Amino acid sequence: MDSKILNLKAKLEVYKAMTGGGNFADCPVRDVIQGISGKWSSLLVMALAEKPYRFGELRRLVPDISQRMLTQTLYDLQRDGYVHREVFPTKPPSVEYSLTDLGRSMSGPMHQLVQWAELNHDAVRDARAAFDART
């Protein structure tokens, strides 16, 4: 058996996987996923799915986020159309963040994932401990 043939076979498999199977490389799905797979994005979306929050409330709700990252992440979520930002002209102007329709429709599948994490976090913790012990 020639190695060139094996090589070609592998390349065909890869091509099939890229076009028919998954479209992993250049497809816009990656853009979307990367937009919501940041360290804080999912957390803020889950928070806002419950109810609208103000800037300072979110800051207290997620104690270990820096003000800079809260600003930045909310900006990105707003840019991608998940979050609506409304400024109320009160004496100290207050700003409310809420989910848009797009954000609400996305929070469904994301909630599924969070629920999975809720159910299986001990399995993950065990796997991690076992792996570390094996090392």
Add this chain to the structure above:
Amino acid sequence: MDSKILNLKAKLEVYKAMTGGGNFADCPVRDVIQGISGKWSSLLVMALAEKPYRFGELRRLVPDISQRMLTQTLYDLQRDGYVHREVFPTKPPSVEYSLTDLGRSMSGPMHQLVQWAELNHDAVRDARAAFDART
């Protein structure tokens, strides 16, 4: 109306949200979510959900991942129990990566999210363009 009372009210709301509503701050769900919300994790999990892959195959399948990040991400996924790594003692030793049962059970909810992204990526793209035009 006293501002202290308003303040207390806000704090109670936040407390309620943290304990009853979502447990956003210290809960293990965040550990799990952060483990799979990396830039490449979801992509590799979706790839391995299709079928097991070898190191070089994954490298070609995801052309813009660096070798270092592929190694690192696969290591992390293995540590968290999502991925199984098997070395075959062939002439150039080949390594195969596959999903574990835990990984397969997680890939379900994650696939939901990817499907949402597939259906709504144009809406996100439009929102992004509209936001940028507004600026």
Add this chain to the structure above:
DNA sequence: GTTGGCGGTCTCAAAAAGAGACCAGCACTA
């Protein structure tokens, strides 16, 4: 008049990610 909350921006250090050289071992080729 000083303090504290509001919603941020700015700067600087630390951590993470990307680019690319390098490694041993074996198969095939010229």
Add this chain to the structure above:
DNA sequence: TAGTGCTGGTCTCTTTTTGAGACCGCCAAC
């Protein structure tokens, strides 16, 4: 027999991202 390529990585260096914290004007309450 020397050269080339594929295997799955590691090591170093540079660039990007993130975190920590100071600072901002404004206004209300004490």
